[in-house]
Amino acid sequence: MPVKILNGSGCKLEKVVVGGEGKEYILKSKIGEGSYSLVWKAEQRPSGELVAVKQVFLSKLNPFLKASLDNEIDFLSSLKHPNIIRLIHFFQVDDGCVYLVLEFCAGGDLASYIRRHRRVQQETARKFMQQLGSGLKVLHSHNIIHRDLKPENILLSNHGDDVVLKISDFGLSRTTRPGEYVETVCGSPLYMAPEVIQFQRYDNKVDMWSIGTILFELLNGYPPFNGRNNVQLLKNIKSCTHLPFSQLILSGLDPDCLDICSRLLSLDPVERLSFDEFYQHRFLRRKLMEII
DSSP states (O other): OOOEEOOOSSEEEEEEOOOOOTEEEEEEEEEEEEESSEEEEEEEETTEEEEEEEEGGGGGGGGEEEEEEEHHHHHHHHHTTTTTTOEEEEEEEEEEEEEEEOOOOOOHHHHHHHHHSOOOOHHHHHHHHHHHHHHHHHHHHHEEEOOSSSGGGGGEEOOSOOOEEEEETTTEEEEEEETTOOOOOOOGGSSSOOOHHHHHOOOOEEEEEEEEHHHHHHHSSOOOOSSSSSHHHHHHHHHHSOOOOHHHTTTTSOHHHHHHHHHOSSSSTTTSHHHHHHTTHHHHHHHHHHHH
């Protein structure tokens, strides 16, 4: 069970140690918080390795969220990929919590990155899309829909030029068979595909909409669509005749960039790029083709 270590007076909490199966982690500082979980920067004992520890409060989970947690653990335990957050260890103790020990990403999340940089150059956006495509390829091969792709759920390995993007937070992901549709409404409105907002059935193309929204935000510094509520957001999406790119950058974008973004953000999911079309698009493949 968690071990709380107090100072000499027995009053001030200096550190909390959690552990299971012979492994211990010192929780150093809180770096994230959700409705049913906390994320801590932590140090593994005795190696001193920095990790992230996600503390999930089981009492706050309904049956759907409990199943989602099990799916997240099963998926992350089954693979290792540079563009997907790595699950190092997980355990449950008698404080009513499940702890997921994840690799620590010193660069924070993509939302913070965008706030710092306002917008990025087209080549940086291309590099980021290539990395996200590589991670999504693994999800696609496992028939997994993430359903909550957004800048807050994309982590950066560091603050340097060699930054690696990592898809994280698979709490809303689910497996679907080819040709199967889903109806559960979930995700974050600004990055949610219109068919989800409209309570329609959907497939893995909802992730493609989210990727298009992220690409637009990288290039412009803001999401393509907004609204005071979901009704207004959907109205703005449906009334859009062309993507609201900033005039400051529009002339500098190549046609392939505009094409992939507009086709990812197609209102009709039938016309929206599939994963394979996205992954093979000239905008992502250009560097490789130029080398060849």
